[in-house]
Amino acid sequence: MKRDDGGVVNNPLRVNIALMLERERAKRGLSHMHMAELFRTADGEKLAYRTYIQTVRQKNNVTLTTLQIMANGLQVSVAGLLAGRKKVPEWAHRLDENAIRKRLARIIDFERQRRTLHRYEMAELIGVAEATFTKLQRASGNISVDTIAAIAKALKLGPVTFLFSEKIPPTADLAVFDKVEK
Template sequence: MLPNEAGEVNNPLRDNIAWFLEAERQKRELPHQHMAELFKTSSGQGLAYRTYIRTMRKRNNVTLRTVEQMAQALEVSIATILVGGAKLKPWAHKLTEKSIRARLADIINSERERRKLLRYQMAELLGVSEITFTKLE
């Protein structure tokens, strides 16, 4: 996936995340800086303002761990953020980072085997590096 002239890559999940964060920010009537501060953990570690802004502008992808961190801070499920404003079945709210990763790995591996592709070929098909694919796997 290549970026367009605005530096954006067509990525529906990232669009959903950006949409949800903006809707939540407006609902809470917060400036961006204060919204980003919600994602700080108790130890002072947390989502960097730069990561938050780049996510809002659809200029980068975020990890599932980052989405989980956002969900915890906003007191919503990971699925709620990932689907944007779409309706969810009740079971989807129970998905954790670990369960989502396991399911993605199963889907990716079965699809790779079904297509009889090597790892580097599947990585290319997904538009990720081989290292990223190995992490997904």
């Protein structure tokens, strides 16, 4: 994805994430420094302040792993960060970064089969190398929001709409999650 003269990429997911972070910061009455302190990895390490600021300024190609850290710190869902003010189905709020990777893999495979494309043709269509496409299909690797937006654009779909569409049912993992939670 290309940057404008100010270094900002035209990616609606970046916009949604930045808006959500700013909204949460204002709601909590925190400075940027204190907001960034909320974001810690499972090992207790802080997310870099620079990562947070660049994300708020929409200059950072944030990954699903980083979004999960932010969502955990704010006690919101990854889907909520990605969607911003857009409404998503309730089940989408229970998806973690791994479930979103799996969902993206299912969507890509669904679209590839629907369009009767070979794997290399689908990789070409969505603008990634075949090795990257293989990682996407296997739901592995740390996928960035720019990659998600680029896939959506190539498929002529809205990034939030296609990720959380009811056309493709929630992943099987969610059914297991629901049983454990009840």
